Amino acid sequence: MSEGLLLTKEDCQSIGYDMSIAGKVIVLHSSALPEEYQSADCQLYFCTGGNGSNPNPIGRSIFTVSLADGENIRWNRSDVLGIAKPEILSEKARLQLSQIRPVGALDLKENEPQYSGYCYLPDGRYTSGVWLCSPKEVQDYIEMQRDYQHRIMICDRDDFCVFEMEEGKLLYPTQDILDTHRGDQEPGGMEMKL
Numbered sequence: 304m305s306e307g308l309l310l311t312k313e314d315c316q317s318i319g320y321d322m323s324i325a326g327k328v329i330v331l332h333s334s335a336l337p338e339e340y341q342s343a344d345c346q347l348y349f350c351t352g353g354n355g356s357n358p359n360p361i362g363r364s365i366f367t368v369s370l371a372d373g374e375n376i377r378w379n380r381s382d383v384l385g386i387a388k389p390e391i392l393s394e395k396a397r398l399q400l401s402q403i404r405p406v407g408a409l410d411l412k413e414n415e416p417q418y419s420g421y422c423y424l425p426d427g428r429y430t431s432g433v434w435l436c437s438p439k440e441v442q443d444y445i446e447m448q449r450d451y452q453h454r455i456m457i458c459d460r461d462d463f464c465v466f467e468m469e470e471g472k473l474l475y476p477t478q479d480i481l482d483t484h485r486g487d488q489e490p491g492g493m494e495m496k497l
Contacts, residue, residue: 309333310346315385324365324380325356326406326447328387328396335382344371347387347396348378349447351406355380368403370396389450397422398430400451405443409436418465420444423454432458441466 310330312318331346347370354362363379370392392400401422411434418441419432435441441457448455449471457466467475 308343309341310343310384310387310391312385314388314391316388318385320360320380321358322386323356323358324350324383324386325352326350328370328389328392328400328451329365329367330384330387331378331382332384335378340371342371343391344393344396345369346384347371347392348376349400349403350383351375351403353377370399373399373402392451394424394428397424397451397453398428401448402430402433403447404433404435405440405447407443408440411436417460419458419462420448421456421458422448422452423456425453 310333315330327350329348329350331348333341333346336345348367349370350356351366351368353365354360355365360380363381365378365380365383367376367378368374369376401420414436416434416436418435420435420441421429421432423429433444435444435457445455445457445466445468449468454469455467456464459465464475467473
């Protein structure tokens with residue numbers, strides 16, 4: 304993606320109303336943006352939900368987080384051009400995306416974080432970790448980041464790595480560790496799906 308060029312349908316992996324856009328990076332029509340925000344980075348948002356985010360929506364409203372500045376903004380589904388191709392995200396947009404907690408994450412004022420989520424650019428740069436309060440939030444964070452980030456790492460409260468993925472490939476825990484863990488679990492115990 305070149306600086307200053309506006310995004311078009313060719314920058315989207317899916318367009319139309321027949322798909323869910325919740326939990327995806329979306330591209331807005333440039334015509335929906337004020338004139339002073341006419342740039343590719345300003346067209347990228349992470350959709351957190353809303354009635355308009357469903358396939359063939361009945362409602363119009365979608366709720367988003369700007370990948371330009373992290374601001375929460377409501378848009379209409381008709382403002383959406385499509386779901387962004389992962390490769391069009393700038394480094395700035397990827398770092399901003401890494402700071403978004405999963406949809407439905409527990410309130411940090413009332414819940415103790417158990418994990419921190421980190422995303423790294425190919426050159427090793429990253430921003431501060433994101434607090435995650437449960438294994439479900441860890442799963443949701445990994446799912447929302449996996450298509451867009453070079454490397455994802457989850458650490459526990461003691462700052463030990465409990466999960467690492469690079470370019471979509473699981474690095475830690477290894478398959479041997481997972482198999483050992485599954486064998487040690489009691490029936491009915493919680494299992495994290497990756």
